Amino acid sequence: MSTPTKNGIFAEHYLLKERFSIGKISEVWRAEDWTSEGAIVAVKIFTPDIRLDNFSLEQLSKEQEALASLDHPYLLQPFRFDIFEGIPYLVMPYLAQGSLSRKLLEGGPLPEEEIAFLLTHIAGALDYLHTRQPPIIHKQVSPDNILISDNDSYLLSAPEMSSSIRNIMFKATGNQYSPATAYAAPELFRAHPVHSTASDIFSLGVVLYELCTGEVPWLGNGGVSLLKGAEVPYLPNPYSRILSNLVRACLHPDPEKRPTARLLADEATYYNEYGKWKTYGSFGSVTAESIVYKKRSPLLPVILITLLVLGALVAAYFYVFNGKLPDKIAATFSSTSHTAGQAAEDTAAGEDTRTAKKIPTATATNVNPKKPVTDTTPVTQKTRVTRQDPAPAPAVKKPEAVKKPPVQRSPSYPRPTSLEAYLKGMLNEEIPLEVRDQWKPAIRRYFAPDAIVYATMDASPLGSFGVAEFMDILLSTENASISVENIIRDEEDDKIDELNVNLTTVEATLEQDSLE
Structure with missing residues (x-):
């Protein structure tokens, strides 16, 4: 047959039933394998409308022979590679649940525990490839190349061919070869692109981000966006900070700073066993740069400074006047704080005062001329005594109102005075993170520049x-x-x-107590 068609026979052994995937250089069919009693298989046919030259077919055959020795539980290996009438093809297991792309399209973003489960399988398969001698670079890590088995395991399609053979196929079909831009690392967009194990990790990071958000980062522009200054995105809620750190590490612009597949597999395995990420692992570290503190109101410093100035003025005032207010101010406080009866007495006292003040001019008309004018002096003194009597009582009570705190102050946290106290304080979750983060310079002063800390956890x-x-x-x-x-x-x-230290978790403490 020249062209694969539905219900047609391909390579004399495969009845093509349904074409469920088509690309620029290949198409995948669900077929019946007549050599295995009609078992359902997937047949991937390359360049079905074009015949490749013999040299290209020989190179492809050699590559497939080398890849045939790969064996990993989460690596989807083909059953067979062959060439029929100049058309290369692969026969693979047929997986009814399809690809990760289909799962994402039908169900949306995955929960965190499912992402950890997937990461265990895919990172494990990549680690297997990356640790071969020489390392095998997958180059096509994407949701389309991650399949779901009948027992819900995630399988990474085995590498199919080198870039040179793939490029030949693209040219033969009249297409230009380019990696999937959305999953391509930034180093692949440079003048001299180089594929590496870190490039696969970047692609996996894009896949993980897509599984959490339903979208690829940077609008599908991939690593080229990082070359133009774009930022590495964070995961949205409800995904944990540690998972976000893990994904961002995979998307790091510098290939040397991306984690290895083995490290990712180990972290995911820990989550699957304990239901949480390693808080002390490679992705659990927290720095001041990764913390977004709550922005304070710009008026708060102004209010605090104003209160401090007022407090200083009040303190100075009472220091100068020995805790007593002047007579006029005391009288004012007295008139507002006394009862109605006391107010009446103050009014009467005020009338006596006004009378006393008029005595020098009233002497010629109202006072007996036989009495000397100097007789009015005692009257004036008596009036003054009456005027001053009520003043001392309120003068002592009034400052109590000033002592009341005008605002609710935030609690202060004492700075530790020893290294061990600092270390214990760093674990005290009752102290805000920004406070503990500010202790770092003080802790560093205890250590030599190249000091090493040897740590154990739960022995x-x-x-x-x-x-x-x-x-x-x-x-x-x-x-x-x-x-x-x-x-x-x-x-x-x-x-x-x-420095040698031991960290003890609450779980270990409770377990030890139960044994005792």
Whole structure:
């Protein structure tokens, strides 16, 4: 036959029933395999309308022979490779659930536990390829090349051919070869593109982002957007910060800073076993740059400064006047705080005062001429005494109103005074993260520049870390305590060269208590 058609016989053994995928250089059919009692298989036919030259077919055959030795439980291997009338084809298992693209289209974004389950399988398959000698680069990690088996496992399609053979096929069909832009790493858009294991990790990062959001990042422009200054996106809620860190690490613009497939598989395996990510793992670290603090109101500093100034003025005022108010101010406070009877007495006292003030001019007409004018002096003094009597009482009480706090102040957190106190404080979740993050410079001063921290968790080795890295681990660790086991100091400056610590999780503490 010249062209595959429905219900036609291909390569004398396969009855083509349905074409469910078609691309620029190949098409995939669901077919009956007459060599296996009519078993349903998937037949992938390359360049069905074009006949390749003998040299290209020989190169393709050699590549398929080398790939035939691959064996991994989550790598989808073809049953057979052959060439029929100049048309190369692959016979593969037929998986009724189809590809990850179909699952995403029908069901939308996946939950976090399902993403961890998928990552265990796909990262494991990539690790198998990347650790071959020489390493095998997949180059086509995408939802279309991730299939779902009958037992719900995720399988990565095995690499089919090299870029050179693929390019030959594209030219033969009149198409220009280019990798799927949405999943291509930034280094593939440079003047001298180089495929590497890190390029596969970038593609996997795009797949993971798509599984969480339903969309590919950067509007499908792939790594070329990073070359133009685009930022690596975060995952939206409800996905965890650690998963977001993991995906962003895969999408890092620098290939050298992307994680390995083995590390991704290990992290995902831990999640599948314990139902959570490693808080102290490679993607659990928290730095000040990755924290978005709540922006404070710009009026808050102004209000605080104003209150401090007013408080200083009040303190100075009482210091100058020895805790007493002047008579006029005290009288004013007194007139507003006394009862009605006291107010009446104050009014009467005020009338006496006004009378006393008029005595010098009223002497010639109202006072007996036989009495000397100086007799009015005692009257004036008596009136003044009456005027001053009520003043002291309210003058003492009024400052109490000033002592009341005008605003609710946020709690203050005392700064630790020893290294061990700092380390324990870094694990104290009751202290805000931004406060603990500000302790880093003080902690670094205890250590030599190249100091090493050896850590264990629940008596199992955790690893050796630099001081800055270990502080990030403490900030991201939840429900744990720390104890210092050993300290080695430099003899010259007494700085710490080595520190041995043990982290104990709440789960381990509860388990130990139950055993006791």
